[in-house]
Amino acid sequence: MTISTLTFTPKSYLGWGALEHLVLEVKKYSPSKILVVTDPIIEKIGVIDRVSLRLKEHGFEVDVYTDIVPEPPLEVGEKLVRYTREGKYTMVIGVGGGSALDLAKLAAVLATQEGSVASYLNLTGTRKIEQKGLPKILIPTTSGTGSEVTNISVLSLDSTKDVITHDYLLADVAIIDPELTVSLPPRATASTGIDALTHAVEAYVSVNASPITDGLALKAIRLISRSLRKAVANGYDKEARIDMSNGSYMAGLAFFNAGVAGVHALSYPLGGQFHISHGESNAVLLPYVMGYIRKSCTKQMADLLNALVGKSGNLPEEEASYKCVDELQKLVKEVGIPNTLREFNIPVTALESLTKDGIKQKRLLARSPFPLCQDDIRKIYKAAFDGVLTEPEEKKISV
Incomplete structure (x- = not known):
């Protein structure tokens, strides 16, 4: 047990x-x-x-x-x-x-x-x-x-x-x-909101997840996904702000106990080297990391899709996991955060230094359902730079 x-x-x-x-x-x-x-x-x-x-x-x-x-x-x-x-x-x-x-x-x-x-x-x-x-x-x-x-x-x-x-x-x-x-500007509302969403998403697929953290994470995602766009559009929307506060709180409890992983590990060097805010660093990387590790957690990704958009029908897990990644990318874009590293004016020459710093975050990487080595991290940064989702070689997948 x-x-x-x-x-x-x-x-x-x-x-x-x-x-x-x-x-x-x-x-x-x-x-x-x-x-x-x-x-x-x-x-x-x-x-x-x-x-x-x-x-x-x-x-x-x-x-x-x-x-x-x-x-x-x-x-x-x-x-x-x-x-x-x-x-x-x-x-x-x-x-x-x-x-x-x-x-x-x-x-x-x-x-x-x-x-x-x-x-x-x-x-x-x-x-x-x-x-x-x-x-x-x-x-x-x-x-x-x-x-x-x-x-x-x-x-x-x-x-x-x-x-x-x-x-x-x-x-x-x-x-x-x-x-x-309520006075938080739209861009900061968006970036901190996606940060909270990332906490919940990574907690749900973490190797340290439990039934308790799963419940907190899924409820957080439901609250955030239904209210973030409203809060960005109108900061004085009381119900949206209440939803976001509750969702952020539950996401915090979920990730504190289950841990976050690859998205946060790779976002740290973005903040350190280019001073991109933590929320926007997470936001730009979220779909690329989740797309890369997707096959190691298709069941969880299907659950995440239901939390993001409501009941998604009887989609097969594989199809639902792909759609989940698409929905994450769509939400980031709709709240006004750039979808690629290129849009943050990060040069392609920086990808190697980002990779070398990313692999140092062992504490975070250890919680990923898919073990990320230095080559994996390099590929994810390149995908985030190009704006093209990628996956590892089939032989590396461990379900």
């Missing part, structure tokens, strides 16, 4: 207006000094005032840190951790997209550890996290990254990305309020 191990954030609030629970949760920790980590855009549009002002009204000392950039480099993480240590904060609240939330988790945990951020990196670090760190509350303003329910913090290096991962990075409280996402 297979045993599944599942981990979840201790407490989550979900729903329109969920931010109202913030003060109640903060009071439980009686913090003497709170650091709110966010990015300049979130501060500019007034979301942070809704957080910091209500905390100050209840007598809490609050500082706001905004020296955050998308796809944050290691140096940004190092600077924030130093700032948190020196400021003697006793709670961290992250507000924003995945970058802000990842850095808030990092600051909260490493504030009470010794050593640099670099020394805790997955690929090259030598230190282990030993203390839980400061209490942390995470409040996403996008529907996509799932950072509010995962134990991972992602940082950009010179040509790729690496992570710090530990269960201490899990939020103590996650507050998912779709009302905070």
Whole structure:
């Protein structure tokens, strides 16, 4: 009998207006000094005032840190951790997209550890996290990254990305309020939405999938596929924003417990080398990776098709798996994200360096239902560059 191990954030609030629970949760920790980590855009549009002002009204000392950039480099993480240590904060609240939330988790945990951020990196670090760190509350303003329910913090290096991962990075409280996402621009809504979809898709075909993660993933895909186009077209569509928040949350739980694989492994070098956003990196690669591994998971792909478009009839699994790839590519295109690496102005000469960095992501690649070697990765990048779906040689398929 297979045993599944599942981990979840201790407490989550979900729903329109969920931010109202913030003060109640903060009071439980009686913090003497709170650091709110966010990015300049979130501060500019007034979301942070809704957080910091209500905390100050209840007598809490609050500082706001905004020296955050998308796809944050290691140096940004190092600077924030130093700032948190020196400021003697006793709670961290992250507000924003995945970058802000990842850095808030990092600051909260490493504030009470010794050593640099670099020394805790997955690929090259030598230190282990030993203390839980400061209490942390995470409040996403996008529907996509799932950072509010995962134990991972992602940082950009010179040509790729690496992570710090530990269960201490899990939020103590996650507050998912779709009302905070209505001001997200269409392009960011699209890219973060496809990011969430990718989480669910990869979790469903992961070698570590379980009945629980399968249920979360399929429901997430149904919610996202029916609402993403609406949310992109009209950010103030309340029902679409609610669907996207719920779908993103469930996709986050699914991929945190089952894992993501080839799409994310190959997207890391795109972000590292060309600073393409994580969501768009996933989006452009999603149909090409899934098309390449299709024969190793035709049954799951047929299930994914039903979740994407509703009941697809009695199509044979093989035909349904092909149609699933087509639907993924269609959705990416319809929400306005380029379908090829060429459209992102990535030169063909970069495919080899992308391949060399992609194969390094062993942690992610290990979850793929089809083992991807360096030659496979090279072929997928070339397919994504040319805009032509490809598959491996028949003899390599393992069902």
